[in-house]
Amino acid sequence: VETANISETVDYEIIGIEPGAGAMGLSETALEEYDSLAGWELVEGSTAGMLTELDKAISNEEPIIVVGWNPHYMFASHDLKYLEDPKGTFGEEENINTITRMGLEEDMPGANEILDRFYWEVEDMESVMLEAQDMPMEEAASNWVEANRDKVNEWTEGVEPDDEKDIELVLTPWDSERASGEVMKLVLEEQGYQVELTPVDPAIVFQAIANGEADASLAPWLPVTHGPFYEEYKEDIVDLGPNLEGTIIGLTVPEYVDIESIEDLQP
Numbered sequence: 001v002e003t004a005n006i007s008e009t010v011d012y013e014i015i016g017i018e019p020g021a022g023a024m025g026l027s028e029t030a031l032e033e034y035d036s037l038a039g040w041e042l043v044e045g046s047t048a049g050m051l052t053e054l055d056k057a058i059s060n061e062e063p064i065i066v067v068g069w070n071p072h073y074m075f076a077s078h079d080l081k082y083l084e085d086p087k088g089t090f091g092e093e094e095n096i097n098t099i100t101r102m103g104l105e106e107d108m109p110g111a112n113e114i115l116d117r118f119y120w121e122v123e124d125m126e127s128v129m130l131e132a133q134d135m136p137m138e139e140a141a142s143n144w145v146e147a148n149r150d151k152v153n154e155w156t157e158g159v160e161p162d163d164e165k166d167i168e169l170v171l172t173p174w175d176s177e178r179a180s181g182e183v184m185k186l187v188l189e190e191q192g193y194q195v196e197l198t199p200v201d202p203a204i205v206f207q208a209i210a211n212g213e214a215d216a217s218l219a220p221w222l223p224v225t226h227g228p229f230y231e232e233y234k235e236d237i238v239d240l241g242p243n244l245e246g247t248i249i250g251l252t253v254p255e256y257v258d259i260e261s262i263e264d265l266q267p
């Protein structure tokens with residue numbers, strides 16, 4: 001495909017995901033900030049729909065521009081690249097943080113300590129996500145816990161169980177957060193807790209923690225992706241810091257698409 005025709009061939013559309021995603025907010029901002037994206041449309045849909053469009057375009061070797069991110073198996077199953085983002089709209093590498101409601105540390109010091117210690121690598125999360133392609137996420141998480149007893153022990157060693165045993169974790173509905181949520185559910189269950197996992201939109205994650213409806217979340221991508229929600233609620237939540245470092249978000253194209261930067265697109 002000729003470089004000059006890529007924007008026209010994709011019909012000046014970026015294939016997006018769920019409208020509540022932080023990555024969609026960043027993409028909207030990119031549409032406003034880049035002259036090259038003037039008049040472009042960000043198509044709302046779902047992650048599954050975006051992945052289907054991506055598969056289709058790649059089987060036909062057609063150009064396509066999607067909202068992409070890591071950790072995700074889309075980069076393992078396809079040759080993809082992020083478009084350069086000279087304005088930095090999508091930020092640099094960022095972290096996934098653990099947040100809790102105010103007072104969790106006093107009410108459930110044991111669970112709070114385990115949540116605070118929880119930390120894993122991109123490779124760990126990816127291995128759960130990849131396995132979950134062929135089995136339920138819960139089973140993939142359980143396999144990871146079995147295979148990584150050393151790590152899990154570091155999170156739980158010497159922690160006194162709490163009297164109160166019910167704990168609710170809110171998460172976002174993407175595989176990355178389903179993976180961390182299911183792993184933490186198993187870890188806390190082994191310590192005698194009853195764990196409820198509630199998937200909601202990113203805005204609701206912060207709202208539920210801020211008003212104390214939920215106890216904790218492993219889902220916020222910071223500082224950029226969920227930055228606006230963090231800013232809104234930061235006085236009313238406790239931030240326990242990163243549970244994973246090195247996530248990336250950006251406009252994503254198959255390798256064979258002959259452009260390198262968002263600025264190579266045309267209005």
Ligand code: PBE
Nearest residue numbers: 021022023069174202221
């Ligand atoms: N994501 C996956 C989410 C966070 C995790 C990048 C699609 C978002 O954009 O909110």
